[in-house]
Amino acid sequence: MAHISAGVATSHVPLIGVGIDQGKQEEPYFKPIFAGYEWTKAWIKKPENKPDVVILVFNDHASAFGQDLIPTFAIGCGEEFQPADEGWGPRPVPVVKNHPDFAWHIAQSLIIDEFDMTIINEMPVDHGLTVPLSAMFGEPDAWPALVVPIMVNVVTYPIPSGDRCFRLGQAIARAVESFPEELNVQIWGTGGMSHQLQGPRAGLINAEWDQKFLDDLTGDPDRLRQVQHIEYLRETGSEGIELVMWLVMLGALTNPKELHRHYHVPASNTALGHIVLENRS
Numbered sequence: 156m157a158h159i160s161a162g163v164a165t166s167h168v169p170l171i172g173v174g175i176d177q178g179k180q181e182e183p184y185f186k187p188i189f190a191g192y193e194w195t196k197a198w199i200k201k202p203e204n205k206p207d208v209v210i211l212v213f214n215d216h217a218s219a220f221g222q223d224l225i226p227t228f229a230i231g232c233g234e235e236f237q238p239a240d241e242g243w244g245p246r247p248v249p250v251v252k253n254h255p256d257f258a259w260h261i262a263q264s265l266i267i268d269e270f271d272m273t274i275i276n277e278m279p280v281d282h283g284l285t286v287p288l289s290a291m292f293g294e295p296d297a298w299p300a301l302v303v304p305i306m307v308n309v310v311t312y313p314i315p316s317g318d319r320c321f322r323l324g325q326a327i328a329r330a331v332e333s334f335p336e337e338l339n340v341q342i343w344g345t346g347g348m349s350h351q352l353q354g355p356r357a358g359l360i361n362a363e364w365d366q367k368f369l370d371d372l373t374g375d376p377d378r379l380r381q382v383q384h385i386e387y388l389r390e391t392g393s394e395g396i397e398l399v400m401w402l403v404m405l406g407a408l409t410n411p412k413e414l415h416r417h418y419h420v421p422a423s424n425t426a427l428g429h430i431v432l433e434n435r436s
């Protein structure tokens with residue numbers, strides 16, 4: 156049977172991709188940013204931890220979707236996904252390969268389980284998906300895991316609530332557990348932490364709120380499920396709402412144990428957060 160062995164969350168700041176693609180990891184600005192991923196890069200290489208498939212929960216930033224089409228929850232079921240051109244040409248990273256049979260199984264299970272997923276067969280994938288892969292896997296010729304992309308709209312209101320995202324995670328866990336192939340699956344949540352990219356509060360960071368969020372992923376998940384949009388907006392800035400995608404990851408875990416945490420301020424305009432959670436059954 157397929158099983159979820161771990162949950163991983165990370166910010167997806169585009170500058171992390173720039174730092175890797177342009178070989179800037181040793182520069183003073185980037186060094187502390189990348190230092191916090193060294194533990195994870197070593198951990199994820201070990202045979203017992205290496206995922207066969209990553210269910211990667213991310214948001215598109217108007218690269219594949221625009222105001223013409225706004226799915227709330229979508230799942231990539233196509234064979235592969237090319238890196239998007241976000242204005243400077245596509246990132247020089249490998250194509251993202253899916254496990255289409257597994258993805259279609261998850262889609263079917265979620266829809267029967269009352270989550271009406273949009274099915275995507277073609278989609279360019281932007282920094283929301285490729286930066287976490289680079290942060291965890293570095294610069295391989297091919298990504299070492301298959302990726303099932305799960306896309307959440309956190310750009311145009313109405314955005315799904317944190318609690319609904321958590322319940323989507325629970326439904327994803329049920330879908331994984333009912334897939335007969337023996338697969339080591341990780342679920343990743345991406346985006347956040349506090350940041351605001353525009354307007355008078357651009358540059359806002361709230362380290363105290365972020366640290367409490369990191370603590371409560373294992374300490375008080377029920378509190379996090381109840382955090383309302385208005386609190387994310389007020390306390391974490393307009394783009395801090397990306398954190399609801401971490402709750403999809405959290406909902407898919409049973410009894411998670413924190414293995415590693417990294418928090419660094421600022422990375423570009425963002426409070427960078429990263430956590431690794433073991434899924435204990």
Ligand code: DHB
Pocket residue numbers: 167168169170216346347350352394422423424425
């Ligand atoms: C930044 C952060 C993001 O999450 C994003 O999607 C785009 C930019 C930033 O801090 O620059």
Ligand code: FE
Pocket residue numbers: 167216283346347394397
């Ligand atoms: Fe973002």
